[in-house]
Amino acid sequence: MYQSLALTVTVLGIALIVVVFLYFASSAREAPGDGPSRAARWRNGIFWVMLLSFIPITVYSLTLVPFPASVPAGGNPLVVDVVGRQWSWSMSRNRFAAGRPIEFHVRASDVNHGFAIYGPEMQVITQTQAMPGYTNVLRHTFTAPGTYQILCLEYCGLIHHAMKTTFTVVAATGTQL
Amino acid sequence: MTQTWNTSEPVTPEVRTYAAVTGVVLLLLMFFGVLLRMTQGQWLGIGPDLFYQIMTAHGIGMVAIVTLGGMAVIWHFMGRYLALHRAAAIANLVLFLVGVVMVLASIFLGGYAAAWTMLYPLSSHSLQVWSDLAASGYLVGVLLVGVGMLVFYLEIARAIATQYEGGFKAALGWKRLRTGNKEDAPPPPIIAGAVCTIGNLVGTLFGAVILVMMLIHVFLPQFAFSALLAKNFIFLFGHVVINVAIYMAVVAVYEILPRYTGRPWGVYPAFILAWNATLLMVLTVYPHHLLMDFAMPDWMAFWGQIISYASALPVFAVTLVGTLANVHRSGMRWDLASGLLVLSIFGWSAGIVPAVLDGTIAINQVMHNTQWVPGHFHTYLLLGVVPMLLAFMTWIGNQGRAGQFGAVRGGTFWLYAVAGLGFTMAFLFAGSAGVPRRYAVHLAQWVGYDRVASVFALLVLLAAALIILPAVVRIATRGRTVAAAAAR
Ligand code: HEM
Ligand SMILES: [Cu+2]
Numbered sequence A: 001m002y003q004s005l006a007l008t009v010t011v012l013g014i015a016l017i018v019v020v021f022l023y024f025a026s027s028a029r030e031a032p033g034d035g036p037s038r039a040a041r042w043r044n045g046i047f048w049v050m051l052l053s054f055i056p057i058t059v060y061s062l063t064l065v066p067f068p069a070s071v072p073a074g075g076n077p078l079v080v081d082v083v084g085r086q087w088s089w090s091m092s093r094n095r096f097a098a099g100r101p102i103e104f105h106v107r108a109s110d111v112n113h114g115f116a117i118y119g120p121e122m123q124v125i126t127q128t129q130a131m132p133g134y135t136n137v138l139r140h141t142f143t144a145p146g147t148y149q150i151l152c153l154e155y156c157g158l159i160h161h162a163m164k165t166t167f168t169v170v171a172a173t174g175t176q177l
Numbered sequence B: 001m002t003q004t005w006n007t008s009e010p011v012t013p014e015v016r017t018y019a020a021v022t023g024v025v026l027l028l029l030m031f032f033g034v035l036l037r038m039t040q041g042q043w044l045g046i047g048p049d050l051f052y053q054i055m056t057a058h059g060i061g062m063v064a065i066v067t068l069g070g071m072a073v074i075w076h077f078m079g080r081y082l083a084l085h086r087a088a089a090i091a092n093l094v095l096f097l098v099g100v101v102m103v104l105a106s107i108f109l110g111g112y113a114a115a116w117t118m119l120y121p122l123s124s125h126s127l128q129v130w131s132d133l134a135a136s137g138y139l140v141g142v143l144l145v146g147v148g149m150l151v152f153y154l155e156i157a158r159a160i161a162t163q164y165e166g167g168f169k170a171a172l173g174w175k176r177l178r179t180g181n182k183e184d185a186p187p188p189p190i191i192a193g194a195v196c197t198i199g200n201l202v203g204t205l206f207g208a209v210i211l212v213m214m215l216i217h218v219f220l221p222q223f224a225f226s227a228l229l230a231k232n233f234i235f236l237f238g239h240v241v242i243n244v245a246i247y248m249a250v251v252a253v254y255e256i257l258p259r260y261t262g263r264p265w266g267v268y269p270a271f272i273l274a275w276n277a278t279l280l281m282v283l284t285v286y287p288h289h290l291l292m293d294f295a296m297p298d299w300m301a302f303w304g305q306i307i308s309y310a311s312a313l314p315v316f317a318v319t320l321v322g323t324l325a326n327v328h329r330s331g332m333r334w335d336l337a338s339g340l341l342v343l344s345i346f347g348w349s350a351g352i353v354p355a356v357l358d359g360t361i362a363i364n365q366v367m368h369n370t371q372w373v374p375g376h377f378h379t380y381l382l383l384g385v386v387p388m389l390l391a392f393m394t395w396i397g398n399q400g401r402a403g404q405f406g407a408v409r410g411g412t413f414w415l416y417a418v419a420g421l422g423f424t425m426a427f428l429f430a431g432s433a434g435v436p437r438r439y440a441v442h443l444a445q446w447v448g449y450d451r452v453a454s455v456f457a458l459l460v461l462l463a464a465a466l467i468i469l470p471a472v473v474r475i476a477t478r479g480r481t482v483a484a485a486a487a488r
């Protein structure tokens, strides 16, 4: 969902920039009715408008923060050990129940890899880096049952593009898996 | 601030050589890029081994060549205020060329393909795909390019410190802020050049340290160190160098555009503050590359996000606003050079939108290392820094005179702009659809993006050739002076 937000904002933003530039490009040829001083006033005005609008945007961006690593998983998380190596993944289990909070403890045994979870529609759901010497804890609760894929999202050599595996999320039942 | 547009100014042989080399190498590397995109689109059958080799060459080569092009710009325009020793520029070029030959040999003869970011310990851990010799050849080659950069920037630093009245404090505009005296404002090439010099001296030092450490590790595997520390160093270095390339090249906008509009580029307090803020931010914003490294301290991720938003602003804002105000109702003449200069600020602005979004942790969570990333950086490189450099080349080639914007030149310009935007938008759409970056082989459902992008890429390559080749020929045959006043 952040994907479409980002894409929409980008397309609209760039379209706006196109319009602004086309306007200025066509106004540039007009006779120099005003001197440099008016240009400078203009410049200062726009500059302050931009500055003042950027501050609230930055502050707002921080509200999007819940930083994935620092969010507590909540009730009784299932710990899954993940190790990436050139060029395969191993996961301590590959079947999960929807609704159960999961903590992926992600490591790598050789070089950097990227542990990215793709949903049944092949969209990125979440990710973390898999690094030699560090364990990154990725918390996620699946909501939709289906077949998920792990793709490697950090370049790791010749077979990087085929470093994949799958797992299944099943509908929540009374008994927890 | 002295404006000397009316006199014709010499273009030194080293600047002409830098500019010509930049043009030719850019074309070659764009061609590499086309091969990559067409392979992803399954129109070419390049195997993964060669794909990743070309990808590595394209990435490191582009970063290096836009740096060289930016150096040509600041060397030329700073040279109007400082007596710079030609020997430093020549030494840098020689080290650059030797380094490039080593890098290319390691990649295409030795099979090295750890991507330009060469994240430790991949260089020495390829599962026998390439040898230690290839890895060390690559690392030494990049190191030589870095040493050349150090020589180049130390010479500029020396000249600022010893020749510019008031030294670095004046060059960075602090004197102007303190005295409030307009006469004390540094001219744009001096303040921008000073910031780039400090930035790249620091950035290159971090790069050199990590390169040497990785080199030792190749031969002495017991000498191991933290992969996370290495990542910090590499991204600090990489982020600084590529951004400084833009900050160097933008001097072409500050210096050439005003000659078309007749309005000097103003150096006012906000402009000075912006450049100083940028120096601090460019050196500290790199944690936004590490948002998916949860082992990093949280505060660094927050910092990365805040500074990503903040650092989008200063230099970019004063430059965007300055450019629009400079051209607005100026009665200026459009030609290839002035068109490319304005296009470059458009591309930089457009690229900042997806870049800042990706610096947001929540968005990075689903966009990191998808093609969103090459999408945003190609926007401000292909449509930002490259047009700045193309404008500089065209301007020297035309000896500073305004050209005609007839059907051919105008058509080439619009082809470059429109195809360039189409090419980068295809990356952004693919990224938001989850297509990973750096994949030699794409799933069937991703190939559509790749093919659209390939068509645009071919058109960009064509337009770039039509801009670069005539400019290079002219630089070689007659670009010895620029008669700047005739730009009106
Ligand atoms: C015709 C123009 C160009 C084409 C067709 C092109 C194509 C590509 C492609 C296909 C990739 C790999 C994308 C992926 O990760 O899936 C790439 C990566 C890259 N390009 Fe370009 N590119 C062009 C121009 C440029 C320019 C002008 C620059 C810089 C000034 C540049 C810098 C880079 C860098 C740094 C990478 C990253 C390499 C890596 O991931 O290791 N490119 N380009
Ligand atoms: Cu991997």
Ligand SMILES: [Cu+2]
Residues within 6 Å of the ligand: A112, A113, A114, A152, A153, A154, A155, A156, A157, A160, A161, A163
């Ligand atoms: Cu990988």
